[in-house]
Amino acid sequence: MWVLRVCWVLLGTLGAGSAQLFFKSVPFVEIDSCNGAVVILPCVVTNLKYNQSSSMFVTWLFQGKRFFIFDGVTDNITRNSSFQTATFQNRSMLPFGIASLVVSTKEALLGNYTCEVTESNREGETRFELRNSSACLNHSSESVPWFQPAERFSIISTIILSVALYWCQFITVAIKFDMTLEKKIGLSVTGFLISIFALTGTILFAQGGYTASAKAGIGIIVVPAVIAVPLLYFLFTSVFEKQPLFAVILLALKALGYVIAVAGFALCVTACHPKHGSVVIAGLAFIDAVAAIGLIYIIIIIGSKLKDHQPPRKAVEESLNDAKGVMLE
Numbered sequence: 001m002w003v004l005r006v007c008w009v010l011l012g013t014l015g016a017g018s019a020q021l022f023f024k025s026v027p028f029v030e031i032d033s034c035n036g037a038v039v040i041l042p043c044v045v046t047n048l049k050y051n052q053s054s055s056m057f058v059t060w061l062f063q064g065k066r067f068f069i070f071d072g073v074t075d076n077i078t079r080n081s082s083f084q085t086a087t088f089q090n091r092s093m094l095p096f097g098i099a100s101l102v103v104s105t106k107e108a109l110l111g112n113y114t115c116e117v118t119e120s121n122r123e124g125e126t127r128f129e130l131r132n133s134s135a136c137l138n139h140s141s142e143s144v145p146w147f148q149p150a151e152r153f154s155i156i157s158t159i160i161l162s163v164a165l166y167w168c169q170f171i172t173v174a175i176k177f178d179m180t181l182e183k184k185i186g187l188s189v190t191g192f193l194i195s196i197f198a199l200t201g202t203i204l205f206a207q208g209g210y211t212a213s214a215k216a217g218i219g220i221i222v223v224p225a226v227i228a229v230p231l232l233y234f235l236f237t238s239v240f241e242k243q244p245l246f247a248v249i250l251l252a253l254k255a256l257g258y259v260i261a262v263a264g265f266a267l268c269v270t271a272c273h274p275k276h277g278s279v280v281i282a283g284l285a286f287i288d289a290v291a292a293i294g295l296i297y298i299i300i301i302i303g304s305k306l307k308d309h310q311p312p313r314k315a316v317e318e319s320l321n322d323a324k325g326v327m328l329e
């Protein structure tokens, strides 16, 4: 039997490769958390002649042991019990050379797979290694992050900036406007809360990989950002007796930024290689921009109030005079 085989192979090499089946070359397949419930084991023949599965015979081997045999004559599939879920990716594409298998991720053992295809008197095989992905699964690594480094840097910067801006707003309002002690305490506690959320989220997220903790991290960064909307409102209530239109617009824009950030988060959290990292960044940056405008607005209001009631220069001169007096004495 093997003599015949050798003859065919020899004939194949001599006679324009007519007895040899060729395959799309896939040296290895990486399995990672992006694969989901199933893994595709690729096997694609490129030079079939008859294009009918009844003249085909397909054998799949794992580490040299058969686990899946398709006999085209009887249209019968035999599986090893440890590969119960193995099935053709698309049975109707088999006559066109697609002998790829779909296997549940649990059954897809790591190792070397061989796919042997025979069509009438021609045959060939392809081999690849199924291995753990270096990306996404690498928990400890900086080099294979979930987000691009630039995206990660942007997300972390925007969240730090938003916390910093909140404290600037709060301190400015607390110093320059009347605020009850209760309100001061309430706003400080909330400020500490968002700072802690941001810090925790950043620490978890900064670890990089597509891990549960990194996902929780970005969730803790994005979801509590909603607190910033009512916070800005409460700050404004100390500045204005009645909210002017501009303040209302700022609040609405801040809420819009939040919606964008959460939408981006939802798009990214399900993807190992997120394409929508920019949406999260845009949303957070939007929140920051609104916060910065809000801060400038509060400062302008303070400036105009000072002009109305008490010229600031005079106040400065007086205090300078006081200081001189102290120094002369």
Ligand SMILES: *[C@@H]1O[C@H](CO)[C@@H](O)[C@H](O)[C@H]1NC(C)=O
Pocket (backbone or CB within 6 Å): 074, 075, 076, 077, 078
């Ligand atoms: C498929 O093969 C198994 C044994 O390998 C046999 O018991 C079964 O009857 C076959 N089925 C068909 C449809 O030929």
Ligand SMILES: *[C@@H]1O[C@H](CO)[C@@H](O)[C@H](O)[C@H]1NC(C)=O
Pocket (backbone or CB within 6 Å): 062, 065, 067, 080, 081, 082
């Ligand atoms: C199934 O495959 C495993 C590992 O490849 C092997 O140890 C086992 O003997 C096979 N079982 C059958 C029924 O062929």
Ligand SMILES: *[C@@H]1O[C@H](CO)[C@@H](O)[C@H](O)[C@H]1NC(C)=O
Pocket (backbone or CB within 6 Å): 089, 090, 091, 092, 093
């Ligand atoms: C199999 O492939 C054919 C042709 O590409 C397609 O029409 C069909 O929907 C596929 N079937 C499955 C189950 O994917």
Ligand SMILES: *[C@@H]1O[C@H](CO)[C@@H](O)[C@H](O)[C@H]1NC(C)=O
Pocket (backbone or CB within 6 Å): 045, 046, 047, 048, 049, 050, 051, 095, 096, 097
């Ligand atoms: C048979 O399938 C191959 C793909 O493997 C394709 O290139 C070829 O055109 C097909 N031939 C016919 C007659 O459909």
Ligand SMILES: *[C@@H]1O[C@H](CO)[C@@H](O)[C@H](O)[C@H]1NC(C)=O
Pocket (backbone or CB within 6 Å): 110, 111, 112, 129
């Ligand atoms: C698969 O085959 C390659 C090359 O033949 C070898 O280096 C590798 O160790 C094999 N993998 C396993 C899991 O046996």
Ligand SMILES: *[C@@H]1O[C@H](CO)[C@@H](O)[C@H](O)[C@H]1NC(C)=O
Pocket (backbone or CB within 6 Å): 110, 132, 137
């Ligand atoms: C592959 O990755 C999984 C999940 O991280 C791990 O449990 C398993 O031990 C790894 N296997 C090998 C052979 O490295």
Ligand SMILES: *[C@@H]1O[C@H](CO)[C@@H](O)[C@H](O)[C@H]1NC(C)=O
Pocket (backbone or CB within 6 Å): 132, 133, 134, 135, 138, 139, 140, 141, 142, 143
């Ligand atoms: C994970 O990343 C570390 C550091 O970059 C590297 O040394 C290690 O080989 C990686 N692990 C895998 C499975 O790629």
